[in-house]
Amino acid sequence: GLKTDLADNRLRLNVAGFYTKYKDIVLVNASGYCVGSETPANSSCFLSALPFNAGTADLKGVEIEADLRPVDGLSVTGSLSYLDFQYKTLAPAAIASSISYDDYPPLTPKWKASAGIAYAFDLGSAGTLTPRFDLDYQSKTYSDPANKGFYPAGFPQDTAHFGGINPYFIPARTLVNARLTYDSPDRMWQAAVSVRNLTNEYYWTQTFAFYFSGTGQRVVAPPREWAITVKRKF
Numbered sequence: 001g002l003k004t005d006l007a008d009n010r011l012r013l014n015v016a017g018f019y020t021k022y023k024d025i026v027l028v029n030a031s032g033y034c035v036g037s038e039t040p041a042n043s044s045c046f047l048s049a050l051p052f053n054a055g056t057a058d059l060k061g062v063e064i065e066a067d068l069r070p071v072d073g074l075s076v077t078g079s080l081s082y083l084d085f086q087y088k089t090l091a092p093a094a095i096a097s098s099i100s101y102d103d104y105p106p107l108t109p110k111w112k113a114s115a116g117i118a119y120a121f122d123l124g125s126a127g128t129l130t131p132r133f134d135l136d137y138q139s140k141t142y143s144d145p146a147n148k149g150f151y152p153a154g155f156p157q158d159t160a161h162f163g164g165i166n167p168y169f170i171p172a173r174t175l176v177n178a179r180l181t182y183d184s185p186d187r188m189w190q191a192a193v194s195v196r197n198l199t200n201e202y203y204w205t206q207t208f209a210f211y212f213s214g215t216g217q218r219v220v221a222p223p224r225e226w227a228i229t230v231k232r233k234f
Contacts, residue, residue, distance in 0.1 A: 001014070001015060001016035001017070002014065002015045002016070010068065010069045010070060011066070011067070011068050011069075012065075012066065012067040012068075013064075013065070013066050014063075014064070014065040014066075015062070015063070015064050015065075016062070016063045016064075017060075017061070017062045017063075018059070018060065018061055018062075018063075019058070019059070019060045020058070020059040020060070021056070021057075021058055021059075022056060022057045022058070022059055023056050024053055024056075025053065025054040025055060025056065025057060025105075026051050026052070026053060026054070027051070027052060027054045027094070027099075027105070027106075027145045028050070028051050028052075028145075052091070052093035052094070052097070053091045053093060053094075054087075054090065054091055054093070054094040054097075054099060054145065055087055055088070055089040055090040055091045055094050056087070056088045056089045057085060057086060057087045057088055058085075058086050058088055059083065059084070059085055059086075060083075060084050061081065061082050061083040061084060062080075062081070062082050063079070063080070063081045063082075064078075064079065064080045064081070065077075065078075065079045066078045066079070073119050073120040073121070073122065074117075074118075074119050075116075075117070075118045075119070075120075076115075076116070076117050077114075077115065077116040077117075078113075078114065078115040078116070079112075079113065079114045079115075080111075080112070080113045081111070081112045081113070082110065082111055083108065083109070083110055083111075084110070085104050085105065085108065085110075086101070087099075087100075087101045087102075087103065094145070097145060097146050098146040098148065098149065099145050099146050099147075100146075100147070100148065102147075103142070103145060103146065103147040103148070104141070104142060104147060105145065106141075106142060106143055106144055106145055107141050107142075107143060107170075107206075108141060109138045109139045109140070109141050109172075110139050110140075111137070111138070111139040112137065112138050112139070113135075113136075113137040114134065114135060114136045114137065115134070115135045116132060116133065116134040116135070117132070117133055118130055118131065118132035118133075119131065125185060126185070127182060127183050127184045127185045128182070128183045129180070129181070129182050130180070130181045130182075130183070131178070131179070131180050131181075132178065132179045132180075132181070133176065133177070133178050134176070134177040134178075134179075135174065135175070135176055136174070136175045136176075136177070137172070137173075137174045137175075138172060138173055139172045140169065140170060140171055140172045141170045142166075142168045142169060142170065143168045143170060143206055143207045143208065144168040144209075146168070147166075147168060147169075148166060148168075149166055149167060149168055149209070167207055167208070167209035167216035168207055168209065169207070170203075170204050170205075170206075170207060171203065171204075173201060173203035173221075174201065175196075175197055175199075175201055176197070176198040176199050176201075177194070177195065177196050177197070177198060178194065178195045178198050179192055179193070179194040179195075180192065180193045180194075187233070188232065188233045189230075189231070189232055189233075190229075190230070190231040190232075191228075191229070191230045191231075192228070192229050192230075193226070193227075193228055194226065194227050194229070195224065195225070195226045196222075196224070196225045196226075196227075197221075197222065197223060197224045197225060198224065199224075200223055200224040201221075202220070202221075202223075203220075203221050204218045204219060204220060204221065205219050205220075205221050206218070206219040207219070
């Protein structure tokens with residue numbers, strides 16, 4: 001990794017890379033898998049939620065963080081991360097759960113990025129007023145270790161179940177947040193108005209499928225939210 005303070009300490013730049021060999025990966029397939037004498041006719045074959053050893057994998061990635069203050073009062077921040085996950089071996093239980101070598105662990109994005117900008121307006125003896133905007137991005141994820149879905153015998157992928165829609169797929173999403181903060185001259189009082197999910201983005205945080213009925217569930221994230229806060233230091 002690398003941590004630096006540049007441009008007369010107006011730019012802080014941190015870079016880190018990593019490479020990890022992951023052994024004995026323990027996962028839980030929410031749909032379960034068939035073991036022993038179980039068959040697709042046995043409901044526990046679908047809903048066992050039994051932890052199992054999935055195999056081994058290599059992980060590599062990079063993380064970048066930057067904080068720029070080009071002029072007094074102005075702050076620009078950003079971060080970027082990339083994760084490459086690759087199974088090297090798959091245990092029998094993983095194969096029985098329809099996990100493939102290209103799959104990612106549940107709710108693990110390949111890309112994440114964020115950016116923010118803020119400026120503190122000096123109001124003289126009245127204090128400071130600081131508007132801030134933040135952008136947060138996350139690439140697609142999957143809610144189950146079997147990213148393409150769990151299809152035991154009797155439920156092949158070419159059936160009409162789920163209408164050809166992957167019930168575990170969670171699309172990428174981008175959120176915009178905003179905040180306006182007032183600070184008193186002595187910094188003892190602070191009042192703020194904030195809005196999360198400013199654009200009212202519709203996105204999911206979790207999904208789940210019921211293969212025996214061909215139905216699924218999606219957990220929808222909160223819509224646009226706003227808040228007013230007042231702080232007093234003692």
